Amino acid sequence: MDLTFTEDEQAFRETVRRFLADELPQDLARKTEGGWHLEKEDVARWNRILHAKGWSAPAWPEEYGGTGWSPVQRYIFNEECADAWAPILSPFGLSMVGPVIYTFGSDEQKAKYLPPILSGETFWCQGYSEPGSGSDLASLKTRAVRDGGDYVVNGHKIWTTQAHWADMMFCLVRTDTEGKPQQGISFLLIDMTSPGIQVKPIITIDGSHSVNEVFFDDVRVPVENLIGQEGMGWTYAKFLLGHERTLIAGVSVSKKRIAQLKRIAGAERQNGASLLEDTSFRNRVAEAEISLQALEMTSLRSLASENAGKGPGPESSILKIRGSELQQTISGLLVEAVGYYAGPYELERFEDGWNEEPIGPDYAQGSMAMHLYGRASTIYGGSNEIQRNVIAKMILGL
Amino acid sequence: MDLAFTAEERAFQEDVRSFIRDNLPDDIRHKVETGKTVEKDDYVRWQRILNGRGWLVPNWPTEYGGPGWTAAQKYIFATELGASPSPRLIPFGTSMVGPVIYTFGNAEQKAHYLPRILSSEDWWCQGYSEPGAGSDLASLKTRAVRDGDHYVVNGSKTWTTLAQYADMMFCLVRTDSEVKPQQGISFILIDMNSPGIDVRPIVTIDGGREINTVFLDDVRVPAENLIGEEGKGWTYAKFLLGHERMNIAGVPTSKRKIADIKDIARAEADGAGGALMDDMTFRRKLAETEIKLQALEYAELRMLAAESAGKAPGAEASLLKIRGTEVQQAITELTMEAVGYYANPYVAESFQAGWNEDPIGPAYAGPAAPVYFNWRKSSIYGGSNEIQRNIIAKMVLGL
Amino acid sequence: MDFNFTSEQQLLQESVERFIQDEYDFDTRRKLAGSDDGFSRDNWAKFAELGWLGVSFSEDDGGFGGGPVDTMIVMEAFGKGLVTEPYLPTVVLAGGLVSRHGSDAQKADIIPRIVEGELMMAFAFAEPHGRFNLADLHTTATADGGGYVISGHKAVVYGAACAGKIIVSARTGGDVRDSDGVSLFIVDGDADGLSRRDYRTVDGLRASEVTLDNVRVGADAVLGPVGGALPLIEEAIDYGTVAVCAEAVGAMKVLHDATHEYLKTRQQFGQPIGKFQVLQHRMVDMFINYEEAKSMALMATLRVDDEPAVRAQAVSAAKVQIGKSGRFVGQESVQLHGGMGMTDELNVGSYFKRLTMIEVLFGNTDYHLNKYAAA
Structure with a gap:
């Protein structure tokens, strides 16, 4: 038993680090560090750079364009990317629909969709939640009715992140209303430029536009856009949820944020000393740091088990819950750290080309934006309540 | 809106305060202050002193012996009593079965039992929970079968506090198993000296011996010991649960204990040349608990005001129970933390009144851990805090 | 990075766990705790015979050349049995000090006698x-x-x-x-x-x-x-802390499993109480706390041989986590067992009490949080 990385792994880390130092555009790193929402082109640019190196989808099998790295190497890669403030790539193609396509898709679907996902040429979005189907996703009502060589889709999806950027949507639709709700669901790929699709923005509490409502009015989708079999959509969706669990905790990014928090708290003054010298504040930062260590060790245990080919153990189920809670704790501390200057809030600041002096320290506004938008992390991707239900049922058998 | 008491109320407060100061026996006060076991005789003596002044049952109507106080007076009395190092008043007679008897009992029952509660001649215990019926109390199985002018009772009751001292038990029994569970329950009064009763102690994790299991084997109970109607026991039990909300939160006692923690934290070293009271981390936790207690106090005062204005109190009392017990538990945790390593020595005999050896470590350290362990019960008993939250969800929030 | 036990370590784990399961049930433990010594000298002789008393000492000193992981294995299993024999003071604390810093004469005098079970410290x-x-x-x-x-x-x-x-x-x-x-x-x-x-x-x-x-x-x-000698003392206490962290993980495991089982079997309102979502989520939080504690005990075990500054930070972080998790798991076990959790008869209270005292031992949660934060 030991916690050290092998020489090969350390050499790998060096390679990644050098690549990032050479290739990561500094303007993107600054935006990421500042907690800004990135533009589509920012994400696409970084995706292209990674793709040129062959690193845009480390977890994919090599035959589809993956790197062939071990789970430990992927972990190191992730850590280094976070450490350099690299932007997070859009997960909908690379981490979500990609694996579904190469696992359940036909040869034609693989050939058509995987390459532009790798290169960042097509952006995807996820059509899961509906106004009446949140935690109870299986109750979804968007209908797809077969009509000749097409499905005709009618319905309404919501909380669709990046739908306004997306070329394609992977979508859960109801193809059968008989039998158990889960059994009537199919997994469809929908071209977002199809007639009858309307995307309406939802502005979130941080003032940003990331999520949307998507309306479908007699949208015709070719039958060849069905993944796998009709009625098996729920199975594919569950496969997707179980994918890449060890990275879901966001340990590396949280580590980086804690370092940022300490820097900020070290710069903030109170009673003639830095905020970091305040025992109460300092101890709360320390508590977050210790929780993060526990999360990291739990991730590593899970990773080691995956590395050994055993698949993630039961401990991996806690990663989403604790990971998201911790992100919120840290962003809450960031906001506390900036004091009164958490208040001023000018959305224009986040736009390219804004050149005025910030009000208060320049780190203040991003902290608040992150804090507000970060409240979503315990809600999305299966709320933490649903996660606890899943553990109670699947792991504890209650 | 005014937070201040009137001049009369302040005078009353002074009255109560000086009465307690002058009449609480020193030996009893000493036991309470040092965490020694309070014996039956101590409880009875103190109750008789209060009764002598007419103050034992503040909530009873005057015709049955209550003092006829206003809501504010009752509050003041409870506050002063809780803040003093006096033994808690055993609630089973005065706060629980007494009100049931004067509300639902017949004239004979009132004439017989109420004076004996006032004089502490009868010590009561509560026969509710059973091994299989805890949170789901209505599933209780102890049967009472009518046989001539008696009921014959068979079953077992558990978690029966101080049953070893009891002369009487008020007991929920099943008299009908054909109807809905709640409708087949009756409320009867059982003489604990009846043949067929066996009281066995349950030792708790702190080493305490306050609770018991009571086995009832063909116990014959005169039919006249039934309260009200057969099958109405659930109604009387619910009435009883809703009664005597006052002081359910234990605010005055918690205040006194926070003052004790401060004394301890001033006496304990912080390991850096100062006192534990100088330690920011400890102080912060203490302050948080104190603020929680203040919020609780004002919640109680708001309910008191509503009650004085004639609004019947509702399920909000569950809030007082939840937060009250949480604060009590936080206080026992802080006390235990404050004494450091000396939480650990456990000398069972040291809790007896006659123990004269030097304590191990400071005298205040001895009870710290046992009290902490003992108070874990408070979020379980009297309707667990989970059940209390269910009540708020259902009755207050309509969920 | 490697989280696997060696085959020797696997054998050690099997043998200690088997002993706890077969020969250290709760009634036995209760009797031992109430006996004159508070433990069994026969057990101590058995520990010596099975090699557990020498597991962490170097072969040169007469031990078996194991390390912190071996101690973790023993202590975690001992936590499951709430073992009362003085392994922590004798082997981990005093024995560890002598083996790391004793003179040759002191080592020659003391370590073999500890290993043989002849000397307690x-x-x-x-x-x-x-x-x-x-x-x-x-x-x-x-x-x-x-x-x-x-x-x-x-x-x-x-x-x-x-x-x-x-x-x-x-x-x-x-x-x-x-x-x-x-x-x-x-x-x-x-x-x-x-x-x-x-x-x-x-x-x-x-x-x-x-x-x-x-x-x-x-x-x-x-x-x-x-x-x-202060650095030696700090080091010894850090090793002791890591050992009780492992012990606490064993104790938490027992409470976790007992509560889990109780939720599945205790019937109220016509169903097992584990069917109530409120209690399910509470159980999940116990599970999360247990897993976090296990991760951190492991982390500190693998860091305790590092240089003093790294060691101290790792140990304090682990002790904070174990303190919090132990308190949570202990309190929730009692609460979810209801009245039964309050009884001396059930094992839950005993594990809860040991976890409570482990939180105090070698510095409580606040102490270690302050120490970690100030470093």
Whole structure:
């Protein structure tokens, strides 16, 4: 038993680090560090750079364009990317629909969709939640009715992140209303430029536009856009949820944020000393740091088990819950750290080309934006309540 | 809106305060202050002193012996009593079965039992929970079968506090198993000296011996010991649960204990040349608990005001129970933390009144851990805090 | 990165776990805790026979050459059985100090006898007014002739009553709380001038107040550098802390499983109480806390041989997590067991009490949080 990385792994880390130092555009790193929402082109640019190196989808099998790295190497890669403030790539193609396509898709679907996902040429979005189907996703009502060589889709999806950027949507639709709700669901790929699709923005509490409502009015989708079999959509969706669990905790990014928090708290003054010298504040930062260590060790245990080919153990189920809670704790501390200057809030600041002096320290506004938008992390991707239900049922058998 | 008491109320407060100061026996006060076991005789003596002044049952109507106080007076009395190092008043007679008897009992029952509660001649215990019926109390199985002018009772009751001292038990029994569970329950009064009763102690994790299991084997109970109607026991039990909300939160006692923690934290070293009271981390936790207690106090005062204005109190009392017990538990945790390593020595005999050896470590350290362990019960008993939250969800929030 | 046990470690784990399962059930433990010694000398002989007492000592000193992971394996299993035998004071604390810093003569005298089960030891490091500060010492050792005269009062010394030798920290110089001037002495348990007040502890173990009144020892009783022993003490306490973290993980596992089982079997309102979502989520939070504690105990075990600054940070982080998780798991186990959780008859209370005292031992959560944050 030991916690050290092998020489090969350390050499790998060096390679990644050098690549990032050479290739990561500094303007993107600054935006990421500042907690800004990135533009589509920012994400696409970084995706292209990674793709040129062959690193845009480390977890994919090599035959589809993956790197062939071990789970430990992927972990190191992730850590280094976070450490350099690299932007997070859009997960909908690379981490979500990609694996579904190469696992359940036909040869034609693989050939058509995987390459532009790798290169960042097509952006995807996820059509899961509906106004009446949140935690109870299986109750979804968007209908797809077969009509000749097409499905005709009618319905309404919501909380669709990046739908306004997306070329394609992977979508859960109801193809059968008989039998158990889960059994009537199919997994469809929908071209977002199809007639009858309307995307309406939802502005979130941080003032940003990331999520949307998507309306479908007699949208015709070719039958060849069905993944796998009709009625098996729920199975594919569950496969997707179980994918890449060890990275879901966001340990590396949280580590980086804690370092940022300490820097900020070290710069903030109170009673003639830095905020970091305040025992109460300092101890709360320390508590977050210790929780993060526990999360990291739990991730590593899970990773080691995956590395050994055993698949993630039961401990991996806690990663989403604790990971998201911790992100919120840290962003809450960031906001506390900036004091009164958490208040001023000018959305224009986040736009390219804004050149005025910030009000208060320049780190203040991003902290608040992150804090507000970060409240979503315990809600999305299966709320933490649903996660606890899943553990109670699947792991504890209650 | 005014937070201040009137001049009369302040005078009353002074009255109560000086009465307690002058009449609480020193030996009893000493036991309470040092965490020694309070014996039956101590409880009875103190109750008789209060009764002598007419103050034992503040909530009873005057015709049955209550003092006829206003809501504010009752509050003041409870506050002063809780803040003093006096033994808690055993609630089973005065706060629980007494009100049931004067509300639902017949004239004979009132004439017989109420004076004996006032004089502490009868010590009561509560026969509710059973091994299989805890949170789901209505599933209780102890049967009472009518046989001539008696009921014959068979079953077992558990978690029966101080049953070893009891002369009487008020007991929920099943008299009908054909109807809905709640409708087949009756409320009867059982003489604990009846043949067929066996009281066995349950030792708790702190080493305490306050609770018991009571086995009832063909116990014959005169039919006249039934309260009200057969099958109405659930109604009387619910009435009883809703009664005597006052002081359910234990605010005055918690205040006194926070003052004790401060004394301890001033006496304990912080390991850096100062006192534990100088330690920011400890102080912060203490302050948080104190603020929680203040919020609780004002919640109680708001309910008191509503009650004085004639609004019947509702399920909000569950809030007082939840937060009250949480604060009590936080206080026992802080006390235990404050004494450091000396939480650990456990000398069972040291809790007896006659123990004269030097304590191990400071005298205040001895009870710290046992009290902490003992108070874990408070979020379980009297309707667990989970059940209390269910009540708020259902009755207050309509969920 | 490797989280696998070696085959020797697997065998060790199997043998200790089997012993706990077969020969250390809760009633046996209860009887042992209530006996005169508070533990079984037969068990101690068995530990020696099975090699557990020597597992962490080097082969040169007469041990079996294991390391912190082996100690973790033993302590985690002992936590599951709430073992009362004085393994922590004898092997982990005192034995560890001698093996790391003893003279050749001290090692030759002591380690083989520990390994054989002939010698039990204790470590008297705490004092009544020092709280968790290891340098806050009023006990003094004054050079006299070729040796030292020691006087003072050591607090809550686990395992002192059965100890043939007690390692005592005392001041040979400096002021109370100075880093310099702290020394360690190996004192015979029956030395003239040493007296004990023995007592039971709330978690079912035995400890003593140890008073030294002009106890004379020779120069050969000094362990480590005169006046420079504080780093040794800190290191020993860190090793002890890592060991009790593992013990706590074992204890939490038992509470987790017992509560889990209770939720599945206890019926109220016509169904197992584990069907209520409120209680399911509480159980999930116990599960999360247990997994976090296990991760951190492992982390500290794998870091305890590192340089002092890294070691101390890792140990404090682990102790904070174990303190919080242990309190949560302990309290919730009692709560979810309802009245049964309050009874002395059920094992839950005993595990809860041990976890509570582990939180205090070697510095409580606040102490370690402050230490971690200030570093």
